[in-house]
Amino acid sequence: MDKKKRNGDLYTFLYAAIMVTITAALLAFVSQILKPRQEANKQVEMQQSILRAVHLADRSYEQYIKDTVVGVQRLPLYICTLDDGSRKFIIPLSGKGLWGPLWGYLALDDNGQTIYGVDFDHEAETPGLGAEVSRAEFSAPFRGKSLYRDSTFVSISVLQPGKGGARTINQVDGISGGTITSRGIENMIRETIELYIKEAYEQTHLP
Amino acid sequence: MNKRTFLDPLFRSSPVPVLALGICSALAVTVKLEPALVMALAVTLVTGFSELLLSLIRNTIPNRIRIIVQLMVVATLVILVDQVLKAFAWEISKQLSVFVGLIITNCIIMGRIEAFALNNKPLPAFMDGIANGLGYGIVLVVVAVVRELLGSGTLMGYRIVPEHWYVSQGGFYENNGLFILPPMALILVGLLVWIYNAKQAKSVW
Numbered sequence: 001m002d003k004k005k006r007n008g009d010l011y012t013f014l015y016a017a018i019m020v021t022i023t024a025a026l027l028a029f030v031s032q033i034l035k036p037r038q039e040a041n042k043q044v045e046m047q048q049s050i051l052r053a054v055h056l057a058d059r060s061y062e063q064y065i066k067d068t069v070v071g072v073q074r075l076p077l078y079i080c081t082l083d084d085g086s087r088k089f090i091i092p093l094s095g096k097g098l099w100g101p102l103w104g105y106l107a108l109d110d111n112g113q114t115i116y117g118v119d120f121d122h123e124a125e126t127p128g129l130g131a132e133v134s135r136a137e138f139s140a141p142f143r144g145k146s147l148y149r150d151s152t153f154v155s156i157s158v159l160q161p162g163k164g165g166a167r168t169i170n171q172v173d174g175i176s177g178g179t180i181t182s183r184g185i186e187n188m189i190r191e192t193i194e195l196y197i198k199e200a201y202e203q204t205h206l207p
Numbered sequence: 208m209n210k211r212t213f214l215d216p217l218f219r220s221s222p223v224p225v226l227a228l229g230i231c232s233a234l235a236v237t238v239k240l241e242p243a244l245v246m247a248l249a250v251t252l253v254t255g256f257s258e259l260l261l262s263l264i265r266n267t268i269p270n271r272i273r274i275i276v277q278l279m280v281v282a283t284l285v286i287l288v289d290q291v292l293k294a295f296a297w298e299i300s301k302q303l304s305v306f307v308g309l310i311i312t313n314c315i316i317m318g319r320i321e322a323f324a325l326n327n328k329p330l331p332a333f334m335d336g337i338a339n340g341l342g343y344g345i346v347l348v349v350v351a352v353v354r355e356l357l358g359s360g361t362l363m364g365y366r367i368v369p370e371h372w373y374v375s376q377g378g379f380y381e382n383n384g385l386f387i388l389p390p391m392a393l394i395l396v397g398l399l400v401w402i403y404n405a406k407q408a409k410s411v412w
Binding site: 006007008011012015016019020023026027030031034037038041042044045124 | 267268269270271272275276279280283286287290291293294295297305
């Protein structure tokens with residue numbers, strides 16, 4: 001095509017319009033086709049995270065998590081029945097770290113106070129520092145810790161390393177170099193559990 | 208089309224160390240080998256096919272919206288790659304996170320389109336794109352192997368440094384945390400720039 005015609009206003013305008021239409025149609029088509037698979041992947045990841053929180057990684061989700069409860073304020077609660085018949089309550093958490101959102105699942109024993117297990121994940125924390133919260137080395141020490149001290153809710157403190165280490169059942173060690181992410185985890189647990197306690201209080205009118 | 212079109216971008220005019228294109232993603236995705244390989248593959252496909260497509264329509268593109276048309280083709284291909292990864296390689300797409308989307312801004316792609324695809328026939332343009340992607344991939348793999356081996360003691364997620372060497376297991380060895388962080392990647396890329404350019408510098412000066 002000759003140069004002059006190629007630089008005309010109408011030609012440029014039509015070219016852009018056709019180009020946009022073709023790419024938009026193509027992308028919409030591909031997105032529709034791949035969506036079911038992507039949703040399934042997300043679902044599997046969520047289920048695996050819940051299973052890790054109750055130390056049942058790679059087992060069948062349907063076998064263990066049979067009940068989910070949604071309260072009046074739409075706060076979800078997953079109920080896991082272990083092989084020995086004991087029940088664990090799993091609470092989904094969400095909060096914010098240094099660079100982006102944090103989330104995870106916290107499993108409580110059926111006294112509602114002792115932590116059975118946790119699993120955390122993050123979107124954009126610094127690899128090697130804050131990103132360590134998604135590793136078992138960070139989440140394993142939560143097991144057996146308690147959200148309560150002398151029947152008052154105190155949540156869990158994620159301590160800065162180098163301050164003597166976790167001593168009580170309300171403390172766990174944070175990550176060196178990941179102070180803000182560690183604090184994000186601490187706030188996430190406290191803020192979420194407070195909501196659940198409030199909801200439980202409103203439902204039963206009992207503390 | 209001659210052999211040089213394909214072979215030069217692999218070493219002699221390799222995009223990262225010689226042309227200084229695509230450095231920032233080379234720092235970001237090279238903590239582990241596996242995401243580096245996937246990133247290299249994704250960039251190779253995107254450069255190859257965007258150069259091919261743009262070379263096919265090179266004589267119809269209105270000059271005033273040239274860059275926008277290029278960006279649109281590249282962005283479309285990148286979104287396709289991102290969607291496919293999310294559907295078929297979820298774990299890896301999580302590790303690469305924003306960097307797949309940022310392939311659009313990878314200077315290698317726009318640089319090669321402007322410099323090569325718009326002035327050449329489709330087949331050489333396609334070859335040039337693939338070769339530049341591979342040249343980028345070679346650098347990524349070299350940096351990632353060093354960083355994963357010394358920073359995590361693994362390769363492709365498999366343990367290379369034996370477990371009982373570690374101090375925590377009563378051994379004598381510790382992973383070097385510096386290799387996980389971006390500054391070490393910059394140092395490694397710097398060393399590669401030196402190696403790649405050492406021979407050519409002699410002939411230039």
